[in-house]
Amino acid sequence: PAPAGARRRPASPRASWRDDDAAGDSWRDDDAAGASWRDDDAAGDSWRDDDAAPRRGTASRPPQPPLATRSRGSGIRFGEDAELDDDAEGTAEVDASNLARASRRGPDESSSEQTAELGAAEVARDLDDPDYDPFAEVEATQKKTKQADPEREKAMRVLSIVGLLGIAIAVGIYLQATKPGEWKKVDAPEPIRVAVGQTVRFDEPWAPVDPPAGRYMPDARGEPYVIEDGAVARVEWVVPHVEGRAIFLIHGLQEGEAYFQLRFDRSRRVKVFRIIVEGDDPHDLARDKRRAEFRKLHPKKLREILATAKATGDTYRERRDFVGKESYYRLSWQEYARAVDAAEALRSKGLALPEKELRAIEEAEQRAREEYDAFVQRELAIYRDLVRKNEPRRDRVDQLRRLLRGISHSCDARYKRFRLILSKLYEEPVNADGNEYCEHDPAR
Incomplete structure (x- = not known):
């Protein structure tokens, strides 16, 4: 209630x-x-x-x-x-x-x-x-539950030490296994022989798994990649990007010995090549040989050779600017040189030869040689300008072929270099006209 x-x-x-x-x-x-x-x-x-x-x-x-x-x-x-x-x-x-x-x-x-x-x-x-x-x-409560455990800390310390020791041992084994060996020096079994003024090609094969150091994509302009330039010889590495072999052009400068080497980083070895430069330029020897043969000929035969060589030289000189006839620059020079050798053989026999005629032949030879050198330099400048301006590939290849026809000398260092550039870099055929044959020339 x-x-x-x-x-x-x-x-x-x-x-x-x-x-x-x-x-x-x-x-x-x-x-x-x-x-x-x-x-x-x-x-x-x-x-x-x-x-x-x-x-x-x-x-x-x-x-x-x-x-x-x-x-x-x-x-x-x-x-x-x-x-x-x-x-x-x-x-x-x-x-x-x-x-x-x-x-x-x-x-x-x-x-x-x-x-x-x-x-x-x-x-x-x-x-x-x-x-x-x-x-x-x-x-x-948390402090009570998180009290340190001495046994656990001791075990963790031991495990940490063991882990560090294991890592150190593994690193040591790895460094020992990957430690590069000592460099080895290997001499080439045979020397490379070249005469003074001569250029020879030398190929050195190598394994794809152990390429030589210093390889690179070559300069399409044709600037020489010189790896050894001494007083006795000059060594040029041509198209170093080629797989499986190294191609060298060796120029003899004066008699003596020279050396160059290739370094192989994978196998830790250095291969040394010895160059022996001795003897005269084979082209000079070939011309001396021809002169000696002319001196053995009958004067009448010598007069025929003189007249024929001079006329042929004039013909080459007149037609050398035709398309595809660039090799006539050198051929005209070679014919005038042959006429000079025949005239000298006639004079050696005591036969009278008008001084004016002899001087005219000698001047024709000198002029043809200068015109040949000037033509090669002009065509080379045109080609390099095309490369510098990055003109179409076809234009560069055509100009390079024109340059090779103008040099028209298989023993010439420039011809060897640009022929390799055309075949190995551009991967194009040379399409030579056959007039580049040398084998130390004279004797036409």
């Missing part, structure tokens, strides 16, 4: 939570029948704090969630409709027995009951204390 003088609140239109098995039971405990949510020792006191009691003119506290209790039967009901009509509407009063029972409830109960259980433990803590640290107990 409500206290005397208290106003009774109208019954809620909502249905109250009553247990069907305990009809008529309200929010009352069997042991405290007729008691409301009040403490026996403090009758009339409710579960609200005196300081938190609603005052006149202030907003009342929001309604609290209903508390659940177990009735006599197995059902549960909520006392939302059993609230008292006092000044603190919606506030339930709990007696001492209900509080003790709520504090003993397990984790399966509602969150409100679990909060009541934790309330007792929080009483001893002053949450308003500025020195209160909610994480102190957690940190203390």
